[in-house]
Amino acid sequence: MKFSIDRSKFINQTSNVQRAISTKTTIPILTGMKLDLSESGLTITGSNSDISITSFISKENSENDLKIENTGSIVLPARFFNEIIKKLPGDNFELEVLENNQTLIKSGVSEFTINGLDAVNYPHLPEVETDNQLVLPTDVFKEVVNQTVIAVSTQESRPVLTGVNFLISNEGLTAVATDSHRLSQRRINITSDEDYNLIIPGKSLTELVRTISDSVKEISMSISENQVLFSFDNIMFYSRLLDGRYPETDRLIPEESSTKLTFDSSKLLASVERASLLSHESRNNVIKLEIKAVDKKATLYGNSPEVGTVEEVLDFDNLEGDDLEISFNPDYLKDALRSFGSNTTIEMSFTSPLHPFTLRPVEDRDNFVQLITPVRTF
């Protein structure tokens, strides 16, 4: 294996693949980055137990300045290899595999000899059929992921809750996540003739949206029994799926409400951020919302026995229904409010101090809901 290549084009591709490579893996070869050189170009692969990413650098594209002397494969220690390539002096570099997987890297006055690993020992990529592909607009897909992944559980006690449940049918696509304290559900108008019900790990989705650059307009999604493959540009992003049955969540979302508050998402976010400064210092991270419907007044309270108290009269657009005192974790409300974007008009609906309350954007009430379970403080 011997080739030379444009250094900055190479770095662009390794930075994508790098996302899949962990330094804390129990399988030593997975700390490496695999390079496969064929007559048509160079494929770079990174992998961990959850995701695998490949990126293809084509010989056809003259910008890559890829000159192939002979084909082959090697696995190189990812962290060093990247640091070395980043610091090399030249615009191009040459890479050659010598005996015993020793790999020579030359650029300008620099010559590195790195101990590689035999590529035959690198795990195979999952096999995913790409006959039935769903095509998703990137901006909508990123929005769905960012809006739901916030509610994913970080506890491994119920593994399915660490993922986002995607339900796809001829009626549309619904994504839902819950850690059992809060829930986020978003619907979009992407249909499929075949029905799918899959749970994608939250961490995979977070890495995926980071990998998709803004210039990508559409991504393709292919689903197999225990893997999902997203392809875009010259990148293939594989994630394992979570085993098990995702709980029915529809019945958790209350249909009725006794108190409704309408407000600007950014204004309420600023108030909650202030109130949480103090609640973060108390043992139970809770703030209280007091609604006096007759006085048309909503007040937020936070306190920490050590530091002090905060009280804030909210600036809302509309308030109707019954009086209410309700306490909750301000961080859940902050996450939810951020997911709506700045200056969006939100409707908050309450039934009672101990029942979950919901937040929905007034403009798109039926397709997006955030639910938060209150905290009993008495």
Place this chain on the structure above:
Amino acid sequence: MKFSIDRSKFINQTSNVQRAISTKTTIPILTGMKLDLSESGLTITGSNSDISITSFISKENSENDLKIENTGSIVLPARFFNEIIKKLPGDNFELEVLENNQTLIKSGVSEFTINGLDAVNYPHLPEVETDNQLVLPTDVFKEVVNQTVIAVSTQESRPVLTGVNFLISNEGLTAVATDSHRLSQRRINITSDEDYNLIIPGKSLTELVRTISDSVKEISMSISENQVLFSFDNIMFYSRLLDGRYPETDRLIPEESSTKLTFDSSKLLASVERASLLSHESRNNVIKLEIKAVDKKATLYGNSPEVGTVEEVLDFDNLEGDDLEISFNPDYLKDALRSFGSNTTIEMSFTSPLHPFTLRPVEDRDNFVQLITPVRTF
């Protein structure tokens, strides 16, 4: 005590004082920020066992929008107080001390009540006579600090070595620091009729140069027996001095040399950074420089038994003297090279593989020297 003030002007000043406040102090009141309100303005103070910083916000300056209702003092928990002020909704805020040091902060719709501490229990500031002041141009002083503080020891075993030694007389100002593996010495043309020999803690100097904004042209330095006071703008920066005798360092700097290498600081820095990528992975972080005078060739070698090797032929301006093989810690050389600034022509002088070598800027050879002790590898 009751006043109102422009919020952003107040934040600018607290961020300076904040540098002196540590969350990890054994004296609880020092986690607080002291506010002293007199008829002429507000003094904010932060302090730890090494440094104290005060900042004065004048009533005279209308930009501060300082409105004083009644004078007084309070100590507030610094971290919260700052976070609260930063997140308040209004352009101004009002602060009032109530009973039992409870402090009310109001801005727009927000009302915070914070538990304060009685200011009488706050330690007194050091007393430093300001009759004999040295006036220093800020840019030169910052340069001297940044160039020497890199060589300060981080080990507490010999406390004097954790400081920079300043020698000031009618012949000039010399600053020197050494951790016994390397040394940095800088001279400037600031004279004083009185002789001074003081050791300022490296950490104090680092915080000091961060506190001095670029708009400050000159700073004043006043010295007492165990304290030094730097004043500039509306800020007073006190640091304790280190007790003890600083070692004589002049005799450590070799006068003669057998091999000389002249090069561009940025080019050599890039080479050393590459070589250190591998040396950082080996147990003894060492790289080797091999000089072959006859061939006019200088080569840098780095290696890590696990990862691999690197070899780099250096691009120098001039080389003269004897052949040499010398090994050293690349991080010391990187620090030294960075201290000269980019693209400065540097002369490196060697006597033998086991004697310290020096780096000097060709343009200012007599006033600035970095010394590095090599490592025995055989």
